[in-house]
Amino acid sequence: MATDQRVRTDVPTDVPTDVPRGEVSAAFDEVADRYDLMVALNPGYHAHLRRSARVLARNVALHGGDTPTVVDLGCGSGASTRAVVEELTRVGVSGLVLGVDGSTGMLREARGKDWPPRVRFAHGRAENFETVCADAAVATPVDGIFAAYLVRNVTDRDALLRSLHDLLAPGGTLVVHEYSVAGNPAAAAVWTAVCRGLVVPLGWVTSRRTRLYQYLWRSVMDMDSTQVLMQRMLDAGFEDVRTRSVRGWQRGIIHTFHGRRTEASA
Numbered sequence: 170m171a172t173d174q175r176v177r178t179d180v181p182t183d184v185p186t187d188v189p190r191g192e193v194s195a196a197f198d199e200v201a202d203r204y205d206l207m208v209a210l211n212p213g214y215h216a217h218l219r220r221s222a223r224v225l226a227r228n229v230a231l232h233g234g235d236t237p238t239v240v241d242l243g244c245g246s247g248a249s250t251r252a253v254v255e256e257l258t259r260v261g262v263s264g265l266v267l268g269v270d271g272s273t274g275m276l277r278e279a280r281g282k283d284w285p286p287r288v289r290f291a292h293g294r295a296e297n298f299e300t301v302c303a304d305a306a307v308a309t310p311v312d313g314i315f316a317a318y319l320v321r322n323v324t325d326r327d328a329l330l331r332s333l334h335d336l337l338a339p340g341g342t343l344v345v346h347e348y349s350v351a352g353n354p355a356a357a358a359v360w361t362a363v364c365r366g367l368v369v370p371l372g373w374v375t376s377r378r379t380r381l382y383q384y385l386w387r388s389v390m391d392m393d394s395t396q397v398l399m400q401r402m403l404d405a406g407f408e409d410v411r412t413r414s415v416r417g418w419q420r421g422i423i424h425t426f427h428g429r430r431t432e433a434s435a
């Protein structure tokens with residue numbers, strides 16, 4: 170079993186430790202005004218998002234019609250939304266982009282940036298995606314869903330993936346951009362060393378908080394293997410399910426997952 174191979178090395182930091190899963194968005198509120206600074210210190214963060222967003226944009230261009238609707242679920246402070254907008258623009262696709270997040274602080278950061286008129290934001294939980302869209306007057310089904318660093322935070326991933334599948338138009342694309350180290354002891358060891366030596370200390374330096382970054386370490390260690398997540402996507406009804414890891418030192422740690430709702434499942 171992949172779980173037997175995980176490296177569990179405690180990150181030695183101060184109190185308070187960790188975040189219960191139901192409080193993840195509240196923990197993001199605590200660091201929201203420093204989040205962009207934190208990710209700016211992470212080489213590759215934006216390039217990796219753009220690489221996954223490119224997969225989404227190319228598929229939406231092929232299957233999404235003239236003015237598709239694309240949702241960035243767990244949009245945070247807008248880094249992933251920016252990647253989605255830029256990659257859609259690059260392939261000549263217009264249409265609405267809706268960023269959704271459960272953290273009011275992160276959404277405030279996102280809304281405070283310059284966006285083209287086609288970009289909107291809405292507050293809400295990924296698990297209530299359909300209601301969030303209805304409240305924001307965004308019609309479902311949608312043509313593309315991007316979920317960067319979100320799925321790991323959701324307790325019932327099968328239910329989430331099923332609902333995302335059902336809220337996609339036929340031919341619609343889901344791209345998940347996510348950490349996964351289960352079943353890869355070398356990747357787990359690198360991840361633990363980087364969290365211990367860099368991520369948690371930098372979290373303290375930038376925000377005087379560490380619990381979110383301790384949660385980050387643990388949630389990645391507890392995340393599904395790539396094979397398990399792909400199987401969940403297949404079980405939820407997605408087809409053309411595939412994954413690819415990023416390049417560089419985060420190879421084997423961060424991955425792009427692609428799935429499409431079948432054209433014939435209307």
Ligand SMILES: C[S@@+](CC[C@H](N)C(=O)[O-])C[C@H]1O[C@@H](n2cnc3c(N)ncnc32)[C@H](O)[C@@H]1O
Nearest residue numbers: 194243244245248249271272294295317318322
């Ligand atoms: C690591 S940040 C990533 C933000 C952005 N996607 C990016 O790539 O920069 C994860 C975001 O997911 C949001 N989040 C976590 N669980 C959520 C849920 N169940 N529903 C909605 N948003 C959630 C958090 O509030 C946070 O802003």
